[in-house]
Amino acid sequence: MLLDRLVPLLNVEDLEASLDFYRNALGFSVENRHDADGEPIWALISHGPVQLMLNRPDGADSAARRARPSYGETLFYFYVPDARAAHEELSDRGYAPGPLEEQAYGVREFTLRDPDGYELAFASWLGGEGIGLESEEG
Numbered sequence: 001m002l003l004d005r006l007v008p009l010l011n012v013e014d015l016e017a018s019l020d021f022y023r024n025a026l027g028f029s030v031e032n033r034h035d036a037d038g039e040p041i042w043a044l045i046s047h048g049p050v051q052l053m054l055n056r057p058d059g060a061d062s063a064a065r066r067a068r069p070s071y072g073e074t075l076f077y078f079y080v081p082d083a084r085a086a087h088e089e090l091s092d093r094g095y096a097p098g099p100l101e102e103q104a105y106g107v108r109e110f111t112l113r114d115p116d117g118y119e120l121a122f123a124s125w126l127g128g129e130g131i132g133l134e135s136e137e138g
Contacts, residue, residue, distance in 0.1 A: 007044075007052065007053055009052075009053040009054075010053070010054055010114075011056070011057050011060055011116075012054050012056055012060060012062070012115070012116045013060045013061065013062050013115075014056070014115065015039075015040040015041065015042075015043060015055075015056040016040060017115045018054050018114065018115055018116065019045070019054065021114050021115050022045050022052070022114070023045075025093070025112075026047060026078075027047055028045040028046060028050075028052070029045065029046055029047070030044070030045055031043075031044045031045060031046050031051070032044040039056075040056065041055070041056045042054065052076075060116075062117050065116060065117035065118065066116070066117030067117070070119065071119070073119070074118075074119075075111065075120070076118065076121065077121045077122075077123055078121065078122050078123070079122075079123055079124065079125075080122050080123070080124055082124055083100065083108040083110060083124040084100060084108060086110075086122050086124075087100045087110050087122070090112060097111065097112045097122075098111040102126060106126050107123040107124065107126060108123065108124050109121050109123035
């Protein structure tokens with residue numbers, strides 16, 4: 001079986017708030033969206049090769065996710081050229097990223113929560129290119 005790509009779908013309480021965060025904090029663009037009764041209920045967003053889908057199901061409640069401790073559930077890792085610069089940029093723009101840390105597995109990283117409590121990690125390799133993340137044609 002050949003897999004082409006993975007595009008996570010995140011269920012959110014307020015799609016407009018989520019779109020605002022992903023556009024303004026991280027530079028995503030809206031590629032496609034679907035509205036019902038004048039309200040957005042689904043969107044495909046992208047930033048370069050990275051894509052996410054945002055979905056607003058009826059009765060969405062993110063309170064439990066927002067209350068979970070760091071690394072308490074799935075994290076979405078975004079690899080960036082310079083995690084330190086990304087951390088400074090987000091801090092300077094009024095966002096609250098977690099502490100910048102160097103990990104034993106060779107990355108400098110920090111986390112940031114989106115409005116629904118999804119934990120986003122931003123990492124850069126300490127010694128240049130990462131090992132094990134290269135594309136393999138198969």
